[in-house]
Each structure stands twice: as structure tokens, then as C-alpha cells.
Amino acid sequence: MLFNSTIFLFGFLPVTLLLFFLLGRFSIPAARLWLAAASLFFYAWWNPPYLILLSISIVFNYGAGYLLQFPERFRGPLFPRKIVLGLGLAFNLGFLGYFKYSAFFIENLDALTGADFVVRSIALPLAISFFTFQKIAYLVDSYIGKVQEKSFLNYVLFAAFFPQLIAGPIVHYSEIFPQFKKLETYRFQWINFTDGLTLFLLGLSKKAVLADEFARYSDVVFNNAQTGAAISLVPAWIGALSYTLQLYFDFSGYSDMAIGLAKMFNVELPLNFWSPYKAGSIIEFWRRWHMTLSRFLRDYVYIPLSGNRHGEARRYRNLFLTMLIGGIWHGAGWTFVVWGALHGTALAANHVWHARIRGSAGSFLYRATGHLLTLMVVICGWVVFRATSLEVAGNVFRGMLNHNGAYLPEQFLAVARPLRYLFSGLGQVPYLGDSTVMGTFEVFAMLTLGCGIVFAAPNINQMTRRQRLAVVMIAFGFTFQKIVFAGSISPFLYFQF
Amino acid sequence: MKYFFSLLAACFVSVLLYLLVFGFAVSRPLVIDQISDFMAEKLAYADATGHPKIFVVASSNARFSHSCAVLEAELHRPCINMGIAGDVSLDWTFDNVQPRLAPGDLVYMPIEYGTYSRSRVQMMTGMDAAYRFRHDKASLAKRGPEGVIRAAFMFTLPTFLQSLGEMGLNAAGVRRRFGLDTLDRQGDETGHDGAKAAPYLGVIRDAQGEFPNAALVDNPDGAQTALGHFLDFCRDHGVTVVGGLPTVFNDKQIPDSAIAELRNLFARHGANFVVMANRSQYPRANFYDTGYHLRQSAQERHSQMLANALRPLLPARPGEKF
Numbered sequence: 001m002l003f004n005s006t007i008f009l010f011g012f013l014p015v016t017l018l019l020f021f022l023l024g025r026f027s028i029p030a031a032r033l034w035l036a037a038a039s040l041f042f043y044a045w046w047n048p049p050y051l052i053l054l055s056i057s058i059v060f061n062y063g064a065g066y067l068l069q070f071p072e073r074f075r076g077p078l079f080p081r082k083i084v085l086g087l088g089l090a091f092n093l094g095f096l097g098y099f100k101y102s103a104f105f106i107e108n109l110d111a112l113t114g115a116d117f118v119v120r121s122i123a124l125p126l127a128i129s130f131f132t133f134q135k136i137a138y139l140v141d142s143y144i145g146k147v148q149e150k151s152f153l154n155y156v157l158f159a160a161f162f163p164q165l166i167a168g169p170i171v172h173y174s175e176i177f178p179q180f181k182k183l184e185t186y187r188f189q190w191i192n193f194t195d196g197l198t199l200f201l202l203g204l205s206k207k208a209v210l211a212d213e214f215a216r217y218s219d220v221v222f223n224n225a226q227t228g229a230a231i232s233l234v235p236a237w238i239g240a241l242s243y244t245l246q247l248y249f250d251f252s253g254y255s256d257m258a259i260g261l262a263k264m265f266n267v268e269l270p271l272n273f274w275s276p277y278k279a280g281s282i283i284e285f286w287r288r289w290h291m292t293l294s295r296f297l298r299d300y301v302y303i304p305l306s307g308n309r310h311g312e313a314r315r316y317r318n319l320f321l322t323m324l325i326g327g328i329w330h331g332a333g334w335t336f337v338v339w340g341a342l343h344g345t346a347l348a349a350n351h352v353w354h355a356r357i358r359g360s361a362g363s364f365l366y367r368a369t370g371h372l373l374t375l376m377v378v379i380c381g382w383v384v385f386r387a388t389s390l391e392v393a394g395n396v397f398r399g400m401l402n403h404n405g406a407y408l409p410e411q412f413l414a415v416a417r418p419l420r421y422l423f424s425g426l427g428q429v430p431y432l433g434d435s436t437v438m439g440t441f442e443v444f445a446m447l448t449l450g451c452g453i454v455f456a457a458p459n460i461n462q463m464t465r466r467q468r469l470a471v472v473m474i475a476f477g478f479t480f481q482k483i484v485f486a487g488s489i490s491p492f493l494y495f496q497f
Numbered sequence: 498m499k500y501f502f503s504l505l506a507a508c509f510v511s512v513l514l515y516l517l518v519f520g521f522a523v524s525r526p527l528v529i530d531q532i533s534d535f536m537a538e539k540l541a542y543a544d545a546t547g548h549p550k551i552f553v554v555a556s557s558n559a560r561f562s563h564s565c566a567v568l569e570a571e572l573h574r575p576c577i578n579m580g581i582a583g584d585v586s587l588d589w590t591f592d593n594v595q596p597r598l599a600p601g602d603l604v605y606m607p608i609e610y611g612t613y614s615r616s617r618v619q620m621m622t623g624m625d626a627a628y629r630f631r632h633d634k635a636s637l638a639k640r641g642p643e644g645v646i647r648a649a650f651m652f653t654l655p656t657f658l659q660s661l662g663e664m665g666l667n668a669a670g671v672r673r674r675f676g677l678d679t680l681d682r683q684g685d686e687t688g689h690d691g692a693k694a695a696p697y698l699g700v701i702r703d704a705q706g707e708f709p710n711a712a713l714v715d716n717p718d719g720a721q722t723a724l725g726h727f728l729d730f731c732r733d734h735g736v737t738v739v740g741g742l743p744t745v746f747n748d749k750q751i752p753d754s755a756i757a758e759l760r761n762l763f764a765r766h767g768a769n770f771v772v773m774a775n776r777s778q779y780p781r782a783n784f785y786d787t788g789y790h791l792r793q794s795a796q797e798r799h800s801q802m803l804a805n806a807l808r809p810l811l812p813a814r815p816g817e818k819f
Contacts, residue, residue, distance in 0.1 A: 194501040201508070209654050410696045415671060427696030427786055430703060438528055438659055445658040465500065473507040477515025478654050480508075485650040487618065 001045040002491055003200075003257045004207055004483060012042060016162075017264060024186030031186050032157050035265070039162035043126070050125040054160070057095060061135040062155045064088035068142040069149065081143060088139040096132045099124055104332035126495060127166040129329055131159065133296055138173050140300060147173045154180065163261035167254055167494040169272040169292040176267065185266040196263030198468050202460050203256030205475035206249040208482035210450060212490050214246035217443050220431050222386055225395040233406035234423070235431040236399025238443055243386045244379050245450040247493055248277065251290070254492045256460055270295075271461060277454045280370040282346040282377055283354070293329075297322050316351065320344035330385070335393060339385045346377045411437045519652045520630060523660035526667040529627050534677055535581045539684040540593055546575035549601035549814060551807075552594055555608045555743065556583045561790035562744040563607065564800040565683035571804035572811060578684035583789075586623035587612060588723040592639070595727065600735030601812045605803070607741040607777065608724075609789055610709040613759075615720040621647040627656075689785045690793040697786040704781075706746040707788040709755035714762055721762065728766030737812050738768035744791050744799060747778035771806045 001008045016038040024031035044051040067074070067084045079087070097105075099122055106117045138159075141147045149155055158177050164170075179185055221239025225231050231239070255272035262269045276289035286294050302322040308315040320341070327340015380397075387393035398404060409432075410425035433439030460468065524530055543550070551568055553559045559580025569576040579590050587608070594604070621640060626648035629637045637645045674693070681687050714721060731738045740763035742751060760770040783795035791799060 190498045190501050194504055197501075198504055201504075213653070213655055411674065415666075425696060426699060428700045430700070435700065438663065441662045442655045442659050445662060446655055449654075449658070469503055469507045472504065473511045473514070476508045476511035477513075478657075480512055481515065481650045481653065485647065486653070 001042050003254070003261070004204055006483065009483065012038070013261070020265060021186065021188040028183070028186055029153065032153055032180065036153060036157040036160055039157070039160040039165060042162040043160065043165060046126050047123070050123075053095075053099075053125050053128075054131065057092070057131065057135060058156055058159050060091055061088065061138060061159070062152055064091070065138055065142040065147065065149065065155070068139065069145075069147060085139060085143045089136060092132050092136050092139070096128055098122070099128055101328075101332045130168050130170060131165065133170050133293075133300075133329070135159065137170070137296060137300060141173060149173065149177065161262070161267070163258040163265075163267075164269055167251070167258070167492060168290075169255060169258065169269050170296050171269060171292065175270060179267045182266075187266075189266055192266050193264050195465075196260040196265075198465070198472060199260030199263060199460065200257050201260075201472055201476060201479065202468060203253040203258075203260060204483070205471075205479045206253030206256065207492065208486075209475055209478045210453075211246050211248075211250035211253055211493075212482070213446060214242040214249065214450060215490065217242035217433075217446070218246055218386065221396065221399075222388075222392065224431050225399075226388055226392045228395065229431070230404040231396060231399035231431060232404045232429065233399060233402045234408060234429065236396050236404075238432065238447065239396060240379050240383050240400060241447055241451075242443075244277075244382050245447070245454065247382060247386075248273075248454060249450070250493045254494060273459070274461070275454070275459045277375065277378070278371075279374050280367050282343065282350045282374050285374055285378060286343075286347065293326065297326050301325050312355065316348040319348045319351065323347055333388075334390055335384050335387055338390065338393075339381050342377065342381050342384065409437045409440055412440060515652070516649055518657070519660075520634070520649065523657065523664065524631050525627070525656075525660050525663045527663040527671075527673050528659075529624055530632070531673065531676065532581050532585055532624055533628055533632065535680065535684070536593060538677055538680060539577055539579055539581075540597070542575075542682055542684060543577045543594075543597045546577075548599040549603070549812060550574055551576040552579055552598075552602065552604045553577070554579045554587075554590055554594060554604055554606045556580055556585060556612060556789075557787075558607060558609050558743040558789040560680075560684065560686045561689060561785060562796050562799055563605075563803065564685045564796050566681050566685055567797050567800035568804050568807070569683060571801065572808060574811075574814075576683055580684070582624060583609065583611075584624040586620045586625050586723075587615075587720050587727075588620060589623070589625035589629075591723060591727045595730060598731065598734060598736045601737075601814065603737045603739065603807065603811055604731060605739050605741055605807060607743045609743045610707055610713060610745075610755075612720050613714050613724075613762075614712050614716045616716055617719040617722070618647060620719050620723060622651040626651060685796070686790075687793060689790065689796075694785050694792055700786060701781050701784045701788075704746075704784075704788050706748055707743070708745065708749070709751060713755055714758050724762075725766055728763065728768050732767035735812075737810060738763070738766075739807060739810050740768055740770040741803070742772060742777040743789055744777045744779060744795075746781050746784065746788055747775070748781075751776045751778065769810055771810070773802055773806055775802075 001012060003009075016035070020031050020035050020038075023034050040051060040054070043054055064084055064087070067079075068081055068088070071081060103122060109115060110117055138147060149158075154177060157180060158173050161176065218239045221231055221235050222243070225239075252273040259269045259271070270292055272291050274288040274291065276285055279285035279288050302318055305318040305321060306314060307318060321344070323344030324337065324340040327336045327338075327343065330336045330339070383396050383400075384390070384393045387396060406423045407426045407429045408419060408423040409429055410427055413420050413423065413425045428435035429440065433441070433443040458467070463471070543552070551565070551572065551574055553563045553565055553568070553576065555563075557580055559578055561580070563578060563580065565576035565578040579594060581590070598604070621644045626637070626644070630645075630648040630651075634645075637648050640648070675686065679686060679688050728738055730736075740759060742756070742759075745751070756772055756776070760772075763770045777799070779791060779795055779799070783791055785792045
């Protein structure tokens with residue numbers, strides 16, 4: 001069930017909220033049970049058989065967590081906790097590996113050895129990457145004593161709580177469940193409900209009004225690049241920039257909606273975005289983009305790899321490996337490997353720069369160059385991330401590097417004559433603005449607006465309530481149109497991970 | 498609670514602003530509003546001429562690929578080219594043509610392949626709906642509450658930005674490459690050949706081409722219902738309707754099965770269907786800027802051939818023998 005679908009907005013959400021607070025007045029376990037059941041229903045809506053997989057994962061991790069948290073409860077010989085943890089991690093990684101990576105692995109094994117193993121098509125269970133990471137964190141936290149949870153119901157509610165189940169934010173048990181233990185969580189609170197609803201509406205606007213429009217511009221470029229079409233300079237850059245904006249508005253919109261939904265239930269989820277495209281360096285970018293994933297990778301990959309404890313060279317290696325794993329986490333494909341490697345290299349280079357070369361950090365030129373370089377790395381990274389293969393990415397890069405010519409609509413150049421020195425005129429520029437002049441104008445106008453929002457406007461969390469209401473007043477009409485009348489609801493990009 | 502009601506009020510005001518902005522403030526003078534000028538020009542010619550007459554009814558394929566000037570000269574009766582643009586709903590054209598029909602008239606309909614499968618909702622949200630919501634709200638009432646609401650909520654953020662752009666360009670005196678000045682008095686597009694076509698050579702070379710797909714006459718709820726009502730009206734009022742094929746590339750032949758489907762559709766409502774020897778298919782070099790738009794020279798040749806095909810189907814004038 002999508003957050004932006006009418007069944008969710010007008011059916012699932014109001015019923016779940018109403019019964020949660022109604023039951024909460026009489027019985028907290030009943031309210032928890034209802035919310036957990038509703039969350040599982042929410043997950044099953046997509047593909048009911050995969051609820052079995054989620055349930056297996058929940059039962060196993062609850063059991064493993066229990067063994068790690070309360071070993072004294074078991075009389076007689078028991079596996080050492082380290083082995084329980086190892087088995088738990090192996091189960092989760094094996095689970096993820098089978099569903100997400102087995103086809104990729106076999107394909108590459110075939111290519112490498114000339115063997116002919118059959119690649120079975122395995123449907124990827126929704127949200128597997130997210131809930132697997134969350135469960136790994138739960139087991140590790142259980143091992144180090146940060147978690148104490150005996151109740152199976154409580155664990156199910158933590159693991160399946162629908163606002164964050166599908167695409168994060170990736171949360172720790174210790175930051176979520178203590179909130180469910182407070183009595184006031186079960187009392188309807190207008191202020192939290194309204195704050196949550198406002199965040200939800202703003203996130204919905206980002207998704208429906210902005211991300212889905214930018215998707216139109218980027219899809220036409222990447223889909224045609226996939227067929228081997230020659231993409232010229234302007235459409236190639238527009239495709240790359242549009243995807244850069246699409247992904248941000250899509251994923252940060254989703255996160256805002258998730259945080260808003262949780263807030264309606266009086267639960268605070270951690271922030272996931274903080275104006276990432278305003279970052280002046282790639283280090284800063286990863287402190288602002290998908291913050292809960294960065295935190296997970298730091299705590300459960302980078303630090304266990306030894307972090308920055310054994311000298312600089314080891315630190316850079318660890319950074320590279322962490323980002324490589326982060327890339328592979330996103331998907332089973334060489335594009336994600338290259339994307340992770342690109343960010344790993346950029347992060348390591350950024351740390352080298354900071355450690356050795358750093359110049360006049362306060363100067364405008366330094367900051368501007370930092371912003372520009374960061375953006376270039378991020379945009380190029382997104383091209384690889386979006387492309388279905390490295391060949392497709394190469395095709396788009398060729399366009400961006402002006403290998404296929406630079407064209408604008410003839411009628412455009414008739415008005416903006418100085419541009420003739422840079423661009424040739426065509427009646428219709430393929431893959432640009434529906435191949436119409438006003439379509440091209442629309443793309444430029446939307447990109448200008450999108451860039452204005454991400455580079456110049458405060459983010460939702462920096463806004464006062466009054467400012468948020470002002471944005472709702474501007475955006476809600478368009479959002480309402482999209483949700484109720486446009487007739488096409490697109491899934492969130494991160495659902496595929 | 499006060500904050501909650503402020504949020505509700507913000508949402509309500511936002512929807513109201515949306516309706517006010519698109520209903521009364523912004524418009525798209527270069528793309529949307531132009532369709533009304535075109536329609537008025539065509540209807541003025543229809544009203545100025547006597548019966549029996551010929552109407553060519555389709556979308557932009559009618560305007561670019563068919564010449565009523567040629568048909569008029571060949572068939573000796575007034576001809577009005579009702580083609581405007583691809584996204585103009587058929588029923589808007591029908592609403593305007595229907596009151597101007599009289600027994601003995603002929604309507605030729607080379608409707609574009611994609612139009613047949615257009616849904617009811619698509620019909621309610623064509624360019625004409627946008628125009629009518631902004632400038633002619635009363636005429637939307639004919640479509641009922643659903644038609645009014647769908648027209649009112651068909652605008653997006655890009656539409657808003659395009660509106661601002663078009664209003665600015667219009668104020669600056671920028672004109673489109675098509676306008677009333679490129680239409681002849683019969684409503685045919687003219688001048689789309691030679692140097693004007695040069696910038697589109699690459700587009701035509703790479704264009705995929707329009708071709709009937711398997712779902713050609715699926716979705717009977719939308720355009721086909723409107724077409725059916727129109728054909729029934731014509732049959733009941735002594736107006737001859739002749740269906741035909743739109744002009745497309747001749748990369749591959751239009752399949753017999755598609756032609757049979759269309760012929761059956763028209764026949765069910767008592768209308769004829771003509772298929773020319775070339776199935777209205779031409780080499781890419783004959784096309785102007787899209788796979789449905791012939792260049793003017795080809796437009797005239799095609800219309801010459803069409804005149805020969807229509808001649809035997811023309812209803813005789815009182816006392817006239819063919």
C-alpha cells in the first residue's frame with residue numbers, strides 16, 4: 001500500500017489511527033496489538049505471501065534477540081552469545097543475499113566461468129533491505145546490552161511499525177520502543193497529530209507535485225539511453241539533473257511522510273534528510289543524505305571494520321569498503337557497485353584533503369568550489385545509480401560530455417540569439433520537453449524551481465509552523481489534484497531497495 | 498486544536514486558490530487559447546457557406562494532411578477542415594459541427610489511430626476542457642458535474658509554469674509557428690513545407706511513427722461512445738459519414754485486421770469507410786514535423802486522391818446526377 005494511494009489516505013490511515021487511540025483508552029496491549037496487526041496488513045497488501053517471509057524474519061530475530069538478552073533464563077548448556085549473534089547475522093545476511101543477490105551472483109558466475117547455471121527469477125520482497133538492516137542493528141544492540149525486550153508483541157510492533165517499515169528511516173529499538181511504553185503515546189494529541197499531518201502533507205507534495213514531474217523528464221532520457229539512442233547535451237544534463245531532484249524529492253518526501261505518520265501516533269522518528277544538496281563537501285553530504293543509513297553504516301560496518309583506529313590508510317580503506325557495501329545494499333548490480341565505489345573514493349579523497357591539503361576553508365571561492373565539486377560527484381553518481389547498466393550510464397555521460405552535439409529548439413534560439421554560439425537549432429530536440437518548445441520551457445522552469453527549493457529554501461524541519469502552513473497553502477491544491485484526479489500513483493523510488 | 502483548524506483552513510484556501518488561479522487568472526494564450534480562435538475561424542466559414550457541404554473531422558492530421566481547398570475545388574461544394582490539435586476532444590468538435598449539419602452534407606473522418614482508444618476521462622480533460630474552464634465555463638455544464646470537476650482539476654504545477662511563460666511570451670509579442678495566418682479560409686494548415694520543414698528532417702527520420710495497436714478499438718467507453726452518438730445523429734439526419742485512415746509513414750503496411758475493425762465500427766452506425774490504395778501511407782520524406790502531418794505538397798496530392806475516392810459517395814444535390 002502506497003502512502004500516496006487513496007486506499008491508504010482515506011481508508012487505512014484513518015481507521016488505524018481511530019482504533020489505535022480508541023483501544024488505547026482501555027487497553028495499551030490491545031492498542032499495540034491493533035497497530036502491529038494493521039502494520040502487517042499494510043505490508044501484506046503489496047503481496048500477501050511475502051508476509052510469511054517477514055514473519056519468519058520477525059520470529060527468528062525475536063528469538064535470537066531473546067537468547068542474546070536473557071541468556072541467564074536458560075538452564076543447561078547454551079550456545080555462547082557470540083555464536084548466537086553470528087548465527088543471527090548469518091541468517092539475516094543469508095536471507096537478504098538469497099532474495100536480493102543470488103540472481104546477480106549466478107549471472108556473474110556464469111559470465112566469469114562460462115558455466116550455465118540457471119538464474120531463477122526471485123521476486124524481491126518489499127523493504128527487505130530496510131528491515132534486514134534494522135534487525136541486524138537489533139541483534140547487535142541486544143548483544144552489547146542496549147536492548148531489553150521480553151514481549152513478542154512489542155518486538156513485532158517495533159519491527160513492523162508501518163510508517164518506517166518499507167523505506168525507513170532505519171531506526172534502533174532503543175529510540176522507538178521507549179516511546180511506545182509511555183502512556184501519553186496512547187492518548188490522542190492534537191498538536192502531534194497536526195504536526196504529523198502537516199509533515200505528511202508536505203512530504204506528499206514533494207512526492208506527487210515535484211518528484212513525479214521530474215520523473216517524466218528523467219525517464220525519457222534514461223529509457224531512451226537504454227535503447228542506445230544518442231542523447232544530446234541538453235537532454236542528457238536535464239535527465240541527470242531531473243533525476244537528482246526526483247530522487248531527493250521522492251525519498252525525502254517519503255521520509256517526511258513517514259516521520260509525519262509516526263508523529264500522528266505520538267512517535268518521533270529520527271530525521272533522514274537535512275538539505276543534502278547544500279552540502280559543501282561529500283563528507284557533509286553523507287551527514288545530510290539518508291542520515292539513518294549513514295548512521296547504520298558507520299555503527300555497524302565502518303566501526304567494526306576498525307573505523308579510524310589503525311592509521312590513515314586503514315581508515316580510507318574502511319571508508320571505501322563501507323560505501324561499497326552501502327552501494328551494494330541499494331541493489332544487486334554493477335551500477336550500484338560503481339556508485340558505492342565512487343562515493344567511497346570521493347569520501348576518502350575528501351578526508352585526505354581535510355587532513356593534508358585543506359586551504360582557506362572560509363573563503364567564498366573555497367566554499368563555492370566545494371559545493372560545485374560535491375554536486376558534480378553526486379550528480380554523476382546518480383546517473384550511474386539510475387542507469388539500468390553501465391552501458392546506459394556511459395550513454396548518458398557521452399551526451400553530458402557533448403559527444404552527440406548540443407541542440408536547442410530552433411524557436412528558442414530565435415528568441416535567445418546569443419545561444420546560437422553554443423547550440424544548434426532543431427525543430428524538435430529529441431528527448432527534451434516532449435519535443436515541443438513550450439515543453440522545453442516547462443522543463444527549464446521546473447528545474448529552476450526545483451533547484452531554488454533545494455539550494456535556497458529552508459528545509460521542512462527548519463520551518464516554523466506558520467511557514468509550513470504557508471507552504472501547505474501553496475502546494476495542497478496541486479497535491480489534491482495529483483492524488484485524486486491525475487489517476488496515476490507512482491511508487492516511491494526506494495521501494496525497489 | 499486551533500492549529501489543526503488552521504491546517505484545514507490552509508488546505509481549503511489552497512484548493513480555492515488553485516481554482517481561482519486556473520479559472521480566472523492564468524491562461525495559455527499560445528497553445529490552449531489558440532484552439533478557440535481556430536474553431537471560431539472554421540465555424541465562421543461553415544456558417545458563411547451553403548449546403549450541401551463537406552466537413553473533414555479529425556485532430557491535427559485533418560488540418561495538416563487534408564486540404565479542404567483541394568476537396569472544394571474538386572467536388573464543387575464548400576468544405577470545412579475541422580482539424581485543430583491532437584489533444585482536442587472529439588466531442589467538442591462534434592458539438593460544434595452537429596448544429597451545422599444538414600441532409601446531403603458529407604463528413605469525412607480520418608481519425609488518428611490513438612484517438613479511438615481514448616478514455617472517457619481523457620475526453621473530459623483535453624485541451625478544450627482547459628480552455629473552457631478558463632474562458633467558457635458555461636459550456637462545460639453539458640458534460641455534467643463530473644466533466645466540470647475533471648476540467649477544474651486538470652492543471653498541474655508545470656501547467657502553471659507554462660501558463661506564466663506563455664503569458665509572458667504573448668505579452669512580448671512572440672507567436673507560434675502556426676496561427677490564424679497559416680490557415681486558409683477552409684481551415685487547412687498551409688505553408689508547412691520547404692524551408693519551414695527543414696528543422697524537422699531529423700525528427701521525421703527518427704520518429705517511431707503512428708500505427709494502430711492491438712487495443713485500437715478497445716476502451717469503447719470514451720471516444721467511441723462519442724463517435725457512435727455522432728454517427729447515429731448523422732444517419733438519422735440524412736448526413737453521409739465516411740470514415741477513413743489517417744496519414745502515416747509507409748514503413749510497414751497498416752494491417753487488414755485494423756482496417757476491418759474500423760470499417761466495422763463505422764458500419765455499425767450506418768457509415769461508410771474508404772481505404773485508398775496506399776492506405777493513406779506515405780514515405781517519410783512527405784511528412785512535416787510528426788508522423789501524422791504531411792507536408793503541404795503531399796497534403797494536396799493526398800486530398801486530390803481523396804476527392805476521387807469520395808466522389809462516388811457524395812450525396813447528390815437535389816436534381817443533380819453524378
